[in-house]
């Protein structure tokens with residue numbers, strides 16, 4: 300069962316989590332965070348100006364599915380927003396960190412989070428899955444000295460199936476975005492989450508992604524020259540993928556001015572499907588094992 304919880308009533312959410320944790324036999328909220336299936340938006344900023352001015356946070360996406368925690372695209376402030384979350388998200392509970400691409404707004408905290416996940420390398424754990432150009436070439440973004448902190452550093456390639464913990468990960472197609480970029484499909488036992496990261500529009504996008512939840516990086520209202528998707532361009536993708544819920548994120552200045560929640564409501568009306576706009580700190584629940592039983 301899918302449940303949507305807005306970010307507003309944090310205290311209320313805490314109470315819900317605490318009571319569910321008790322119901323599940325967990326004493327601490329931290330344990331419950333490990334137990335629930337959810338997507339937490341540690342930021343919704345897109346592109347340079349919104350990130351540079353922190354008009355929206357830029358910490359990436361925390362996915363908790365079937366007892367496995369993954370961090371996706373840890374941009375600037377990822378660690379800070381893990382600890383600012385209520386309940387806190389403990390980096391040492393991560394099984395892996397995945398990058399769609401190495402641009403700063405997606406990767407600035409990758410080294411920070413590799414250290415945090417392993418307590419500065421004291422506790423070796425986790426898998427880091429990143430495009431090749433994040434590791435080698437003229438401008439790699441992952442420091443060589445942090446690489447041995449984690450169990451595995453793997454190169455992300457399209458159409459290869461990866462497994463981290465209980466989550467299967469596939470990058471169905473290479474994107475058009477300046478640096479090596481992939482969208483991702485995360486498959487759990489009950490839920491499949493597709494994440495279309497930064498890209499220019501190309502028709503294959505409509506065929507390559509499937510999932511009951513679709514997260515799309517959408518920068519602008521109208522098509523632009525910035526190698527990102529616009530609201531206009533994602534309509535065909537949503538129609539084809541037919542997810543139960545589409546979540547918009549990675550907003551540029553123009554889209555923020557247009558008020559993403561109004562844009563999402565208009566898309567819902569037009570496409571007759573559920574489209575929501577992520578907000579900083581949004582917790583989107585995929586249903587706990589207890590409630591799913």
Ligand SMILES: [Zn+2]
Nearest residue numbers: 400402476497
């Ligand atoms: Zn980018």
